[in-house]
Amino acid sequence: MRTGSEPTTARSALRMRLWLSVWGLLWAGFGTVAFALVGRVGWAVACGVLWLVAGVDLAMILRHLRQGPHYQPGRNVPPYWPPDHPRT
Template sequence: MRTGNEPVTARSPLRMRFWLSVWGLLWAVAGTALFALVERPGWAIACGLLGLVVMTDLMIVVHRLHQGPHHQPGPGIPPYEPDHGDGRRRR
């Protein structure tokens, strides 16, 4: 059931984003180096730019992880107000 307040209470799996960014950064750096070695400058530049995007995302994720749990609600905080079954919200 959609309640309409999801964007306010949305949560992001930051640790998963961190490890996926690290994985992507490793591939982008490896791609840049390998394409530069085989003299494919277009692909090397593309991988280098992708690496910059991934590095930016990684810095944002690390910053948000360092902000602490007040920016990452735990599993005890529901992402929406529970449905009480009578078609109206309890106040």
């Protein structure tokens, strides 16, 4: 719900999330391979699951980046009052 107190130029930090996701994908992939080579199957599976989660997150981030900016109401759109706020 919009209250009117939001910043008018607020944006999500998708580029930062993109690079953090790539970083996590690389480390989880490295951990999966390293633990598999050493014979620590449980840790290799845990890193593999983390690798999968980071990959899905990366795909969602790329999808959001490709969608581009969305409509944001301008200054001429009045704010919506919160449900507990008495209307005057």
